[in-house]
Amino acid sequence: MLTAITGAIESGIIYAIMALGVYLSFRILDFPDLTVDGSFVTGAAVAATLIVSGVHPLVATCLALFVGFIAGCMTGLLHTMGKINSLLSGILMMIALYSINLRIMGRSNVPLLNQETIFTNVQEWGTKIGLEPAVAKTWGILLSMTLLVLLFKWFTDWFLQTEIGLAIRATGDNPRMIRSFSANTNLLIVLGLGLSNAMVAFSGALIAQYGAFADVGMGIGMIIIGLASVIIGEAIFGTKTIARATFAVIGGAIIYRIVVSLALRAQFLETGDVKLITACIVILALVVPQMVRHQREKKYKEEKRRERAQAFVAAAAERGEGDVAVKRNL
């Protein structure tokens, strides 16, 4: 049980970087970018292939980030220069990336067992400063990934407060307005999607090293996982400021992982059911807040009506019994 939870938290933290990318495209740019399913694998494929061919894991992971950036920019270009609908641009890029990912890996699965990865590096480093190997592994991973995701959070928070970042936010909020303040919204969309997919690919590269393999199918439904994290996080932690929202997204990603790992402990569920569970979580997260809001409104209206009725009765009583009697007769 405890190991399952630690595992969920670990992977949740790594997936949080992907969720931050999804937050950037979905929420900030208001662009439903489905490239994610492909670019996540691209990140994994690039990192795994490079690591197997002897490149240092850190370099490989950073290159994955860069390739993800390019993939995102391509989607942006399809949408802005090619004037293709946003959903379709993402889907096209996702499909194209499937073949590209296969090309990068040369086959559908690249195992990383017994390879040097960022995580073995961290573990080594931990044992060097005198920790038990097992302790160095769990705590090393947890600590280093936490620092990494906080770095991405800090970057996102900072970037969205810069002049360029403000313009990107306005591009998602009111494109007509920001164009009238001399911002090239096309360029900003390309840049925003590039950054978003860079984070997604980076996360993919880490997951490949964490799970010790890259697989061409590992990105299926990634966009929904990202979205689930964003929605759950926002619902629980709120979105008052950018810093709060990015924190929420990270929290959402971790909670999502914990929920899934707990759900999978139920006897009647199988590993293959994960996607169904994810879909259900997202649907719930989308529908429940609506129902809650609706209920609250109904209750509020009810209360107001009762108050009005009471005020009416009180006023009638003040005017004298006769009036009320007359009213009753009517």
Next chain:
Amino acid sequence: MWLLLPKGVKGMLQLKGIYKIFHEGTPDEKIALQNINLTLQKGDFVTIIGSNGAGKSTLMNLISGVLFPDEGTISINGQDVTMMPEYVRSRYIGRVFQDPMAGTAPNMTIEENLAMAYARRQKRTLRRGVTKKRRDDFREALSTLHLGLENRLQTKVGLLSGGERQALSLLMATFTEPDILLLDEHTAALDPARAELVTHLTKEIVARYQLTTLMVTHHMQQAIDLGNRLIMMDKGQIILEVDEHEKKSLTVEKLLAEFRRIRGEQLASDRAVLS
């Protein structure tokens, strides 16, 4: 690449032989503008009136680069900008739209909105948008609106009333002192009191910065009261130009009579406000 214009001494706008035809060569063909010639000297404040569909908004969109003319040239400050993209041109064109929601980003704060307007002058960089120094500047600029917005810098703009948002839009469009200010019925969506306030602010701001301004309005009296020149448009043409001297003695009755004389019909605007 497009070069930034030098801030010339004689900033002005010049339109020569402008034609704009929508859906050319189809049964829906619509000549929105034909042979428009107009020159604004630096500091001119020109009000535009005209019937519905006269082409006023189309004219504004051509000047700001949202649309491009089929024929003719547009120059600002002596430089030909006819085909210059909107995002380059808007460095020196301030705009306020009719819809109060259009000129601001609702999910961003007042100070962030102002920072975006402020950043229009130079290339946007990775500098912080809202710095302490700028915040002081913003507060000062906001206080000229007398709406108390200077105490609500961190409020999301979506929470402001229509009038407040339009006043903010006006401030954002103007406080970087653009070469040209375009106002397209920017008070039309507001209730009379708010419209009055925004009109008053417009007068004040245009005078303060000596802005070269083009303002579309359906309010005849307002068109007469504001600015130093007036033009009337109908069916894609400028049918009447009133210069500074003539404008001083202009009345609504005279304007209507002039329109009847030129067109031989009543001014066809369902939204024209006569008083």
